[in-house]
Amino acid sequence: MSATLSMLRSAPRTAVRSYSSSFQPQRKVTILGAAGGIGQPLSLLMKLNPLVSSLSLYDIAGTPGVAADVSHVNTLAQVSGFAGEEQLGKALEGSDLVIIPAGVPRKPGMTRDDLFNINAGIVKSLSAAIAKFCPNALVNMISNPVNSTVPIAAEVFKKAGMFDEKKLFGVTTLDVVRAKTFYAGKANVEASEVDVPVVGGHAGITILPLFSQVTLKSKTLSDEEIKALTKRTQDGGTEVVEAKAGKGSATLSMAYAGAIFADACLKGLNGVPDVVECSFVQSSVTELPFFASKVRLGKNGVEEVLGLGPLSDHENQGLQSLIPELKASIEKGIKFAKES
Ligand code: NAD
Numbered sequence: 001m002s003a004t005l006s007m008l009r010s011a012p013r014t015a016v017r018s019y020s021s022s023f024q025p026q027r028k029v030t031i032l033g034a035a036g037g038i039g040q041p042l043s044l045l046m047k048l049n050p051l052v053s054s055l056s057l058y059d060i061a062g063t064p065g066v067a068a069d070v071s072h073v074n075t076l077a078q079v080s081g082f083a084g085e086e087q088l089g090k091a092l093e094g095s096d097l098v099i100i101p102a103g104v105p106r107k108p109g110m111t112r113d114d115l116f117n118i119n120a121g122i123v124k125s126l127s128a129a130i131a132k133f134c135p136n137a138l139v140n141m142i143s144n145p146v147n148s149t150v151p152i153a154a155e156v157f158k159k160a161g162m163f164d165e166k167k168l169f170g171v172t173t174l175d176v177v178r179a180k181t182f183y184a185g186k187a188n189v190e191a192s193e194v195d196v197p198v199v200g201g202h203a204g205i206t207i208l209p210l211f212s213q214v215t216l217k218s219k220t221l222s223d224e225e226i227k228a229l230t231k232r233t234q235d236g237g238t239e240v241v242e243a244k245a246g247k248g249s250a251t252l253s254m255a256y257a258g259a260i261f262a263d264a265c266l267k268g269l270n271g272v273p274d275v276v277e278c279s280f281v282q283s284s285v286t287e288l289p290f291f292a293s294k295v296r297l298g299k300n301g302v303e304e305v306l307g308l309g310p311l312s313d314h315e316n317q318g319l320q321s322l323i324p325e326l327k328a329s330i331e332k333g334i335k336f337a338k339e340s
């Protein structure tokens with residue numbers, strides 16, 4: 001506990017020093033849905049990020065309060081709060097990175113696809129505003145169902161004539177975070193020592209962790225244990241939804257994961273070499289137009305979509321099984337954006 005507190009206390013000083021001495025570019029990050037369960041802790045984590053010079057917090061309501069609160073933290077980022085549709089343009093103008101955790105979360109018994117009817121419309125209108133007010137920004141899509149909301153955003157951007165496939169990301173980092181934690185727990189090692197690619201999409205069986213490629217391979221884990229870890233990773237979101245018993249889905253671990261992914265995007269923009277994270281992006285790795293895999297990030301967003309590497313038989317089966325579901329979710333998003 002005291003280590004955590006001292007880390008937080010020293011973060012601002014480190015941030016100011018490294019910012020002022022290394023001439024990092026000014027970076028504006030905007031969070032859409034900033035007053036929500038994910039939005040609030042994510043706002044705090046982005047305020048702590050020394051790469052952020054301007055932090056713009058937007059929601060339909062409540063953001064002036066969140067912004068005032070977060071703005072008192074002793075780091076360099078200037079925080080502004082915007083509420084209501086008439087302030088959306090101002091919130092977005094000049095953004096380098098837009099993070100979208102806007103929309104409704106699951107309740108027990110729901111699938112992510114059950115959120116489509118409400119969240120598709122929210123994502124569509126926010127994407128139209130991004131196309132208008134900050135067409136060059138990178139976009140990190142958190143709103144579910146990610147397997148459909150990313151294709152929706154892509155269609156909106158195409159209609160607006162500014163789609164750049166290098167700049168649109170579905171955030172699947174929480175699947176990687178979970179795979180690392182669950183594997184580390186089973187193998188009795190530190191999660192920080194483990195890395196596991198998670199590919200496919202972000203719902204149920206479309207989440208495919210590649211434990212055969214784990215960086216710290218434990219000889220003691222059996223095939224059955226790997227299958228159980230795969231299932232737990234695929235059901236990680238549901239585990240939290242059920243534990244929260246009607247009070248929403250993952251917010252704190254998602255804010256952590258979202259902050260990791262946003263930091264990677266900013267590092268890429270700033271020219272830091274070899275920044276690699278998994279993300280759901282436009283892809284030719286499989287027959288599907290969008291797919292999550294390792295992606296190298298650079299000054300323009302996606303620099304390279306990396307291949308899957310060698311798969312175990314179990315992973316190969318998982319890949320074949322996920323294709324029809326992921327294909328249907330992608331097509332549903334495209335159809336919605338084209339027809340609505
Ligand atoms: P929440 O209800 O706590 O917060 C959502 C926020 O979005 C609210 O503050 C709401 O006012 C805001 N909002 C609604 N419509 C908006 C609009 N048009 N413009 C701006 N803001 C708007 O929900 P949450 O727990 O923060 O979850 C948000 C979304 O993130 C859900 O769809 C959830 O399923 C998804 N999620 C994704 C992942 C992932 O791994 N990608 C993980 C967890 C949650």
Ligand code: LMR
Pocket residue numbers: 105106112144174236237238240241249250
């Ligand atoms: C998650 O994986 O935690 C999110 O997609 C939220 C959910 O509905 O499970």
